[in-house]
Amino acid sequence: MNIIRHEMGPRFSEMVTVDLGAARLLYLSGQVAENPSLDITGQMREILHHIDDMLATQGATKKDLVSVTIYLRTVGDYAAMNSVWDEWVPAGHTPARATVGAKLIDSEYRVEIQATAAVGPVP
Template sequence: MIQRFEVGPRLSEMAIHNGVVYLAGQVADEASHDIRGQTRQVLASIDALLAQAGTDKTKILRAEIFLKDLIDFAGMNEAWDEWVVAGHTPPRATVQARLADAEWLVEIVITAAV
């Protein structure tokens, strides 16, 4: 069985299958913030979705981070390091990418265990 959450005409924000949670790419709601602010917003969205699925950030299996510009790598890492739980740091990939909205500085995709 597949459970889908916040289903829209183009995508669902989250799906759960066989005890694994798949999040859609999360982006900032308020794009006027700098990289730290946008990353914090994204991480808060991730926390909320994981809680809705009955899990949390200590159960992240993989994180994929897309940055508009790698110049923001250090600032994104500052927010990430404040958020991630010591001893539960997930495998992670970070790449520079052209994001769908020019105002977005970061997009994060998460896969986690329930």
């Protein structure tokens, strides 16, 4: 087994890859919008685009996601969040998902997303 930490900072890594030989697990840390002044749909789109980009660095796609946790600052944003999620998540490849109302670290953030993906060995 080999554990690789990507974009490691003093408190957390943006993504951790666990290479099990025949498969790898990718753990993405909580992702927030670069532009927190966006509304919930804008923040969702920005975060999901970033997740796509991070997965691509490891040869993965959103079809490889196995688990996602979505943290919402306001549960009233649930329907708007789901409208963006439903456009993004591929039919037939929906991951296990939990959505939680939470006080986020910065009051401008409306949503934070944490994800895990499973992919084959390093090509």
